[in-house]
Amino acid sequence: MEKTLLSQHLNRLLKDKVLEIVPFGRSSLMTVWIEAKSLLEVSRILKEDPELCLDWLENLSVAQLDQMFAVSYFLRSYRKQNSLVLRLSAVPQNMKSKIKIDSIASFWPMGRPMELEAEDLFGVHFEKTKAEKLEKSEKQKDDRASRDGGDAIREGEFQPKLLPSGWGGYPLRKNYVFPGRQ
Amino acid sequence: MSETPTTEHSTSDHPEGNRKESRHNTEDYRPKDYQAGADYLAEYNAEFPLMSPKTDLTRWKIGPFHASLPASMILNLVLDGEVISRCSVETGFLHKGLEKALELSPWSSLVPYADHLDPENAVFGELVVCTAVEEIAALEVPLRARVIRLILSELTRISAHLSYTVRLARSVGSDTIVHYVLRDRERILDLFELLTGSRFSLNFLRFGGVKADVTEGFIERVLEICELIKIRLKEYNDIFTYNFSFTRRTYGVAVLPVDMIQKCGITGPNARASGIILDLRKSSPALGYDRIDFQVPIGRGESGALGDIHDRYLVRLREIGQSIEILKQLTEIIPPGDFLEKKLENDIKIPTGEAYSQVESPRGLLGCHIVSDGSGSPNRVQFRTPTISNLLCIPELIPGTRIEDLPVVLASLDLGIAEADR
Amino acid sequence: MSGSFYLSTLGRVLKWAESRSLWYMSTGSGCCADEMLNLAGSKYDLERYGCLPQVDPRQSDLLIICGIVSYKAMPYLRNLYDQMLTPKYVLAVGACANSGGPFSPKKSYSVVPGAGEVVPVDVYVPGCPPRPEAIMNGLIALQGKISGKNTSISALE
Numbered sequence: 001m002e003k004t005l006l007s008q009h010l011n012r013l014l015k016d017k018v019l020e021i022v023p024f025g026r027s028s029l030m031t032v033w034i035e036a037k038s039l040l041e042v043s044r045i046l047k048e049d050p051e052l053c054l055d056w057l058e059n060l061s062v063a064q065l066d067q068m069f070a071v072s073y074f075l076r077s078y079r080k081q082n083s084l085v086l087r088l089s090a091v092p093q094n095m096k097s098k099i100k101i102d103s104i105a106s107f108w109p110m111g112r113p114m115e116l117e118a119e120d121l122f123g124v125h126f127e128k129t130k131a132e133k134l135e136k137s138e139k140q141k142d143d144r145a146s147r148d149g150g151d152a153i154r155e156g157e158f159q160p161k162l163l164p165s166g167w168g169g170y171p172l173r174k175n176y177v178f179p180g181r182q
Numbered sequence: 183m184s185e186t187p188t189t190e191h192s193t194s195d196h197p198e199g200n201r202k203e204s205r206h207n208t209e210d211y212r213p214k215d216y217q218a219g220a221d222y223l224a225e226y227n228a229e230f231p232l233m234s235p236k237t238d239l240t241r242w243k244i245g246p247f248h249a250s251l252p253a254s255m256i257l258n259l260v261l262d263g264e265v266i267s268r269c270s271v272e273t274g275f276l277h278k279g280l281e282k283a284l285e286l287s288p289w290s291s292l293v294p295y296a297d298h299l300d301p302e303n304a305v306f307g308e309l310v311v312c313t314a315v316e317e318i319a320a321l322e323v324p325l326r327a328r329v330i331r332l333i334l335s336e337l338t339r340i341s342a343h344l345s346y347t348v349r350l351a352r353s354v355g356s357d358t359i360v361h362y363v364l365r366d367r368e369r370i371l372d373l374f375e376l377l378t379g380s381r382f383s384l385n386f387l388r389f390g391g392v393k394a395d396v397t398e399g400f401i402e403r404v405l406e407i408c409e410l411i412k413i414r415l416k417e418y419n420d421i422f423t424y425n426f427s428f429t430r431r432t433y434g435v436a437v438l439p440v441d442m443i444q445k446c447g448i449t450g451p452n453a454r455a456s457g458i459i460l461d462l463r464k465s466s467p468a469l470g471y472d473r474i475d476f477q478v479p480i481g482r483g484e485s486g487a488l489g490d491i492h493d494r495y496l497v498r499l500r501e502i503g504q505s506i507e508i509l510k511q512l513t514e515i516i517p518p519g520d521f522l523e524k525k526l527e528n529d530i531k532i533p534t535g536e537a538y539s540q541v542e543s544p545r546g547l548l549g550c551h552i553v554s555d556g557s558g559s560p561n562r563v564q565f566r567t568p569t570i571s572n573l574l575c576i577p578e579l580i581p582g583t584r585i586e587d588l589p590v591v592l593a594s595l596d597l598g599i600a601e602a603d604r
Numbered sequence: 605m606s607g608s609f610y611l612s613t614l615g616r617v618l619k620w621a622e623s624r625s626l627w628y629m630s631t632g633s634g635c636c637a638d639e640m641l642n643l644a645g646s647k648y649d650l651e652r653y654g655c656l657p658q659v660d661p662r663q664s665d666l667l668i669i670c671g672i673v674s675y676k677a678m679p680y681l682r683n684l685y686d687q688m689l690t691p692k693y694v695l696a697v698g699a700c701a702n703s704g705g706p707f708s709p710k711k712s713y714s715v716v717p718g719a720g721e722v723v724p725v726d727v728y729v730p731g732c733p734p735r736p737e738a739i740m741n742g743l744i745a746l747q748g749k750i751s752g753k754n755t756s757i758s759a760l761e
Contacts, residue, residue, distance in 0.1 A: 074549075
């Protein structure tokens with residue numbers, strides 16, 4: 001879709017949730033800035049709109065600029081030629097605490113491993129909604145494989161645990177001090 | 183009951199091949215009250231029904247260092263007899279902290295670090311990083327440098343697919359083809375050494391072009407290698423591709439359906455083997471393939487199931503053939519000119535901005551997001567690697583297959599754990 | 605087993621035989637592991653030195669560490685080394701296994717600075733990645749170290 005047509009279409013769809021629409025660097029992509037609390041609604045609208053049809057989350061990247069963390073979602077479409085960058089910013093209380101954002105894994109399941117990595121490295125915790133958590137625990141009760149005692153393997157998960165357990169701190173933040181160098 | 187075994191049918195009709203019939207009558211060795219014992223057992227089973235033998239499930243953890251795994255990763259399996267019923271994957275053993283190391287280094291060391299991202303396809307790491315930086319800094323790349331970059335990319339693609347053949351053949355157990363393929367792969371690595379001085383981590387691309395011009399005999403040698411590999415592909419087909427044992431192990435095993443591909447975001451030859459036509463070389467003209475005439479091979483489902491292991495292997499073989507055609511056309515259109523617009527100093531500063539560039543690497547879609555804040559080192563370099571989607575589909579693909587097919591399935595997905603962990 | 609338990613000539617012969625048939629197990633993945641794949645190929649053949657590739661630590665004499673050792677994988681590597689039966693030797697291949705290489709403690713937070721921190725290493729082979737001939741050179745130096753003859757790499761006669 002062309003740039004002006006796309007921004008008009010987005011403004012019509014999302015109305016007041018859009019903060020700003022700007023070009024992404026020097027390329028032909030558009031960046032849509034939204035607020036963190038309207039993330040789930042915006043994702044549902046973007047995925048289910050028949051003209052945009054953005055059902056492929058290609059990349060999820062977190063970057064830190066001074067005190068602000070910018071989370072970017074690079075969205076694409078399988079059937080049409082649309083692509084978009086969805087962005088939101090979050091500020092933690094202090095530089096050692098976590099940030100909580102809603103998880104979009106129910107709309108785009110391919111984003112779950114990228115969210116887990118961002119949690120390890122940046123301390124940005126992507127929370128599942130309550131409905132998803134209930135559904136998963138009910139599923140595990142009926143499953144025969146979970147009756148075998150010991151700690152159960154969570155149903156079909158890919159866990160990119162980049163850091164060993166018990167690692168203190170979030171390495172990719174700017175104020176991180178390497179272990180052994182104080 | 184006391185018939186002697188006859189040999190009326192010939193041994194080649196026997197379903198197990200050349201096995202000869204046993205000359206002894208095995209029924210003579212049974213105990214005399216066998217029939218009475220069988221009746222007693224039937225009565226007993228009717229009174230106390232046997233529990234289904236599938237009640238006990240085995241838990242098995244295949245640890246970081248194991249021969250059936252492609253690299254260091256942990257697989258937690260729940261086995262139901264010999265069939266896998268559940269699976270979970272854990273990676274992170276090869277985490278080098280590449281992205282943090284890039285933030286602490288100057289801009290000029292971005293390229294040598296980027297070709298340690300995926301060491302087998304080193305050129306693609308450098309290419310994606312150089313493209314992103316050139317977009318931020320608005321650097322023009324001369325046409326001759328672009329064609330040299332494409333020649334290196336296609337040579338790396340051939341070498342990567344040959345290495346895939348080696349890994350797949352080793353997992354199946356046929357070691358003959360391994361030595362044939364490695365002999366030919368050495369010729370391509372010799373070409374890299376002729377041009378850049380090093381076999382694997384090339385460190386050849388620079389912001390705005392390439393480091394040096396092609397040497398004198400390089401183009402002729404590239405054409406020689408193309409002819410050689412074309413002949414060798416027929417040899418591999420004779421020895422390996424339609425071999426009876428290989429096809430028996432790979433027809434219909436671990437079929438990747440289209441909805442799983444779209445749910446996990448899989449790209450590259452794995453997706454093309456299941457019929458999805460998606461290739462960045464055709465759909466994105468910025469890569470430079472728009473003047474070259476080639477076809478994108480997709481899976482045909484000759485075994486009856488579209489998207490099984492054999493299809494994934496055949497797609498890569500056909501891609502080697504197409505890369506040879508691309509290389510021949512590239513050597514014809516290479517123009518005279520500069521190989522580098524302007525040599526940049528060691529402590530350059532790239533202006534503020536950001537960019538996201540994508541490349542079609544032999545494993546899938548490789549992307550790089552660079553954020554620059556005008557200082558001597560990058561603010562953020564983030565790689566989107568294709569293996570992370572391939573790993574996501576494993577817990578859904580493997581349940582249902584047998585444990586003896588596990589190494590073959592893992593080798594067929596072309597997992598590069600070193601790039602998934604960065 | 606030490607040669608001093610036997611008569612000196614017999615001990616030397618046994619050590620010579622041991623050094624010429626080191627069955628190896630190679631761990632790690634990444635750049636240097638690709639070079640190990642090429643070493644096992646037909647152009648640079650490692651098996652002519654008597655080195656048969658193994659997958660089981662209990663049946664191998666030599667552990668070849670190619671590539672990085674991360675803090676997460678460190679206890680598993682130590683476990684692998686402890687499972688081997690004496691006499692056992694370790695060859696560290698590549699800059700990352702020697703001292704961390706480009707992922708030294710100044711630049712990287714998750715790489716152990718050298719395999720020597722985890723297991724006792726006998727021979728270090730530098731390079732990034734080292735050429736297959738350089739790895740063979742390291743193997744010949746290790747053979748010299750075991751049989752007690754040429755302990756310097758430059759004397760390759």
